[in-house]
Amino acid sequence: xxxxxxxxxxxxxxxxxxxxxxxxxxxxxxxxxxxxxxxxxxxxxxxxxxxxxxxxxxxxxxxxxxxxxxxxxxxxxxxxxxxxxxxxxxxxxxxxxxxxxxxxxxxxxxxxxxxxxxxxxxxxxxxxxxxxxxxxxxxxxxxxxxx
Amino acid sequence: xxxxxxxxxxxxxxxxxxxxxxxxxxxxxxxxxxxxxxxxxxxxxxxxxxxxxxxxxxxxxxxxxxxxxxxxxxxxxxxxxxxxxxxxxxxxxxxxxxxxxxxxxxxxxxxxxxxxxxxxxxxxxxxxxxxxxxxxxxxxxxxxxxxxxxxxxxxxxxxxxxxxxxxxxxxxxxxxxxxxxxxxxxxxxxxxxxxxxxxxxxxxxxxxxxxxxxxxxxxxxxxxxxxxxxxxxxxxxxxxxxxxxxxxxxxxxxxxxxxxxxxxxxxxxxxxxxxxxxxxxxxxx
Numbered sequence: 382x383x384x385x386x387x388x389x390x391x392x393x394x395x396x397x398x399x400x401x402x403x404x405x406x407x408x409x410x411x412x413x414x415x416x417x418x419x420x421x422x423x424x425x426x427x428x429x430x431x432x433x434x435x436x437x438x439x440x441x442x443x444x445x446x447x448x449x450x451x452x453x454x455x456x457x458x459x460x461x462x463x464x465x466x467x468x469x470x471x472x473x474x475x476x477x478x479x480x481x482x483x484x485x486x487x488x489x490x491x492x493x494x495x496x497x498x499x500x501x502x503x504x505x506x507x508x509x510x511x512x513x514x515x516x517x518x519x520x521x522x523x524x525x526x527x528x
Numbered sequence: 529x530x531x532x533x534x535x536x537x538x539x540x541x542x543x544x545x546x547x548x549x550x551x552x553x554x555x556x557x558x559x560x561x562x563x564x565x566x567x568x569x570x571x572x573x574x575x576x577x578x579x580x581x582x583x584x585x586x587x588x589x590x591x592x593x594x595x596x597x598x599x600x601x602x603x604x605x606x607x608x609x610x611x612x613x614x615x616x617x618x619x620x621x622x623x624x625x626x627x628x629x630x631x632x633x634x635x636x637x638x639x640x641x642x643x644x645x646x647x648x649x650x651x652x653x654x655x656x657x658x659x660x661x662x663x664x665x666x667x668x669x670x671x672x673x674x675x676x677x678x679x680x681x682x683x684x685x686x687x688x689x690x691x692x693x694x695x696x697x698x699x700x701x702x703x704x705x706x707x708x709x710x711x712x713x714x715x716x717x718x719x720x721x722x723x724x725x726x727x728x729x730x731x732x733x734x735x736x737x738x739x740x741x742x743x744x745x746x747x748x749x750x751x752x753x754x755x756x757x758x759x760x761x762x763x764x765x766x767x768x769x770x771x772x773x774x775x776x777x778x779x780x781x782x783x784x785x786x787x788x789x790x791x792x793x794x795x796x797x798x799x800x801x802x803x804x805x806x807x808x809x810x811x812x813x
Contacts, residue, residue: 388755391727393727394727396683416611477723478728482726489729493801496797497801498727513726517726
């Protein structure tokens, strides 16, 4: 019998469960290696060569090179591990989180100061909240894209 | 015998640590947040414990995916603040209490909770930010600290129910220790926040405040809330709040004593991506 996964219908959200963890093991362990200053320096000097030392999929490597955190998460990455890439790049957690919404840094920061993203419309896939698939990317980027 | 005098609950957002370390606490963005902890720092001075039992989670710092302990108790003599990629926080090292920690481990494991015993571990912002919020910037932390790390990174995390029962087992363990030590138990993390995906930035202040109400008045009922409610209502990282139920389970009223006294309650949005909640509950004498 399959495991119960009631969290699959939460919009814009990937739960890091055993399946994701298995898929992302090498990707996350690569991120973990960036906790050491010497490894950060080697990664920065030649990202592709450093990534090639890890038995990650080509898709995972491309997602890291593009700093596409949503893609990294879909491929098994976990945000607490991916945050090590952000730290290597000198990015704050807010900049990293914001990058996954399509909003500019300023737009995201302003949303947080105003009380954050509303839960309304964002509980279940199929509602009309701003985290739903049909409303991506968010902010000016989305307006421009849909105009 | 040793006893638990109070429990403290607080978020442990890394940006709060960075604001303290970089001298930004008087910037307009941060002023309202730190104001909410002024009472707490004074209270800590007036109610200095002999030991803090500090429940927190490691954020892929001491534990990678090589090993993922659900509950880990730090039994070392000391713990070094970790380098999380930005260099270690300039805070005092954390002095442990190996004797009491080992006693608690032995008692709690015999009470059916399979703890992982950790004799070497660096501690990240999950542990040091609450210490900074409650103690300010001292040369040394005011007392020994027993780190207690809970897995909230890889799903499934322990249920609220199990955390609440674990708190009760910790209370029994503390009360079977002969030395007359005064302990505080702290539950940290939360409140609502989500750090990933298009739903990043989610805040649910109404849900958070109801959580605080229920944590004070009816923790037994609150402990029955399933994981999916935390994820859906408080964000994927809001699930850290189960850790607060460990501290709450260790309070006297849960074992038939008097209800605790609410000494302080504070709520603020935002700190970076997160809703900050804070409570101090004292056991009635």
